[in-house]
Each structure stands twice: as structure tokens, then as C-alpha cells.
Amino acid sequence: MIPLSDLPAVLVEAVGIRKTYVSGALRVEALTGVSLQIWRGEVVAIMGPSGCGKTTLLNCLSGLDSITAGSIKIAGQELHHLSDRKLTAFRARAMGFIFQTYNLLPVLNAVENVELPLLVSGVRPKEARRRALACIEQVGLAAWAKHRPAEMSGGQQQRIAIARALATQPAIVWADEPTGALDSQTSEDILALMLRLNRELGLTFVWVTHAPDVARHAQRLITMRDGQIVEDHLLAGTQLPAAQRAGPRGLVE
Numbered sequence: 001m002i003p004l005s006d007l008p009a010v011l012v013e014a015v016g017i018r019k020t021y022v023s024g025a026l027r028v029e030a031l032t033g034v035s036l037q038i039w040r041g042e043v044v045a046i047m048g049p050s051g052c053g054k055t056t057l058l059n060c061l062s063g064l065d066s067i068t069a070g071s072i073k074i075a076g077q078e079l080h081h082l083s084d085r086k087l088t089a090f091r092a093r094a095m096g097f098i099f100q101t102y103n104l105l106p107v108l109n110a111v112e113n114v115e116l117p118l119l120v121s122g123v124r125p126k127e128a129r130r131r132a133l134a135c136i137e138q139v140g141l142a143a144w145a146k147h148r149p150a151e152m153s154g155g156q157q158q159r160i161a162i163a164r165a166l167a168t169q170p171a172i173v174w175a176d177e178p179t180g181a182l183d184s185q186t187s188e189d190i191l192a193l194m195l196r197l198n199r200e201l202g203l204t205f206v207w208v209t210h211a212p213d214v215a216r217h218a219q220r221l222i223t224m225r226d227g228q229i230v231e232d233h234l235l236a237g238t239q240l241p242a243a244q245r246a247g248p249r250g251l252v253e
């Protein structure tokens, strides 16, 4: 994987994205022209009322879903020009995913869950195990490496899911309602963990959330309505990530 410091300053560049779902005679214009840039090292929250297109935007930006029009570049790579096989490989290598319901495989223990994306990316089993254990340590659950998800609390499962998202040293981590299933204290702990990983590793996070209490921890808040971005601003007290301060070509402007 490209070292984080070698990634372009503008990590996500989306221009004029439209997404129309068609089923039978029904057409839903879920995204009606979204353009945005996300900078290396940012923590971005996307909020907005139910049905405004937050999850659709996340799924399109991360290549999980196709787009009807527009263009999306991640770390300089035009996503929707890739074949399905190359897109899957690119997503596995360059992106981490965190879901509301953790999405751990129940038959695998914690370390097996975390090493899975590494094995899929072609890392040798011994190295995959070493890196998976290091990631589990990073989220403070070394003692739980051999436990299965059913033996863990929701907060512990989400920590393991975060370790899994980190394992491939991705350029960006997408999180859809990452604390939606957790009580407020556990939710704060999970947010603090992601913010620490942002500070210490320079990891870029994008959170989709309903909750103002989650969004206020981000550095930047994007608000959507009816398939569009209606507001996009830095939150009070935010220091711009170094990449953004330095400008798109890495030069101080």
C-alpha cells in the first residue's frame, strides 16, 4: 500500500455525482449532483434527514454502488473506470469499512476477522496474523484476539471492526452510523478511538450519522438534503489537516 504521506492531498474528488435508482416504473433521484473534495487526514461527518442520500453518497464514493453520472477519484484513481475485479481489489487495498452492526463473521474469532481482508489482498498468512494482532493491540483488545464476536460486547465488536478496517493500512475509512447501535458512553469511547487513530496515524475518516453528538467530534460537517449538499463547513476549533494547509500540490500557498 502507498505510505499515507505519499497519498495525494486531495484524497477524494467527486464531481457532479448523480444516482438514480430505477425499479419498474419507479425512479428515485437519490443524488442529484454532488461535488466534494476530502483531504488527507480529515475527519468528515455527513448528516441530514432520513432519506436525503447519506448512505447512497457513502456507497457511491466507496465504490460499493455504481453512479448514474459524474466522476469519483480516490487517491487519484477514477473509481468507475475500473473493471469489477479491479474495483474490488482497489477497495480491499485502499479502503476500510465500519458498519453500524459491525459485520464481523460470527464463525471466525477476532484475529481471524481482522486478518481476512489481508488474506484477500494476498498477504501471506504469517504476516497477516502478525499485522492483525498489531491492529487488535492498537484498539486495546489484545486479550480478546481468540474470542468470537458473540462473546464480546457491542463496543468490543466495533473495536474489532475498526481493527479490521485498519488492517490493510487504507487510504480512507468509511463509517456508516458507526455508533448507531451503542450506548452513549461506549459511543464516546469508539469516537475517541477513531480520533486517536486520525491523530496518530493520519487516517482519514468519513462518518455518516444521524446524531449531532457524533458529528460534533468531526473536523468538518457536510449537511445533505434531497440528494444534495446544502452546507459544508469546518467545525469550531478545527485545525486544518496538514495536507489541506499545504494545498493540493503539497506546497504551502
Ligand SMILES: Nc1ncnc2c1ncn2[C@@H]1O[C@H](COP(=O)(O)OP(=O)(O)OP(=O)(O)O)[C@@H](O)[C@H]1O
Pocket (backbone or CB within 6 Å): 021, 022, 023, 028, 029, 030, 048, 049, 050, 051, 052, 053, 054, 055, 056, 057, 210
Ligand atoms: N436500493 C435502492 N433502491 C431504490 N431506492 C433506494 C435504494 N437505496 C436507497 N434508495 C432511496 O434513495 C433515497 C436515499 O436513501 P439513503 O439510504 O441514501 O438515505 P439516508 O440519508 O442514508 O437515509 P437514512 O438516514 O434513513 O439511512 C431514499 O429515497 C431511498 O428510499
